[in-house]
Amino acid sequence: MAWREVTVGETRWAVAPVAERVANTQAWRLVLSCRCAGEPRRPLWAATGLQSSSRSDLYAQADRLSDARVAAVVASHVQPESPSDARR
Numbered sequence: 001m002a003w004r005e006v007t008v009g010e011t012r013w014a015v016a017p018v019a020e021r022v023a024n025t026q027a028w029r030l031v032l033s034c035r036c037a038g039e040p041r042r043p044l045w046a047a048t049g050l051q052s053s054s055r056s057d058l059y060a061q062a063d064r065l066s067d068a069r070v071a072a073v074v075a076s077h078v079q080p081e082s083p084s085d086a087r088r
Helices: 055-063 067-077
Strands: 004-008 011-021 028-036 044-052
Touching: 004 067, 011 055, 011 067, 028 055, 028 067, 044 055, 044 067
Parallel strands: none
Antiparallel strands: 004 011, 011 028, 028 044
């Protein structure tokens, strides 16, 4: 089940927060797991830049993100389709 659903361009994305351990530190980093709703595209992993030593604090920070901020993070990681992809 999606934590949030956002629209980027004409594409609807189902987004879920994931805490990823930062190598060689005690920190956790917030990454968004994104799946394109309704289309068989590969999943997208989008780093947010948020980091904390507490995983629960990191999820609390994620809950405070606005839909606009989540959409901006997803949009910054979406690859624009090439003209050859659009013809398929």
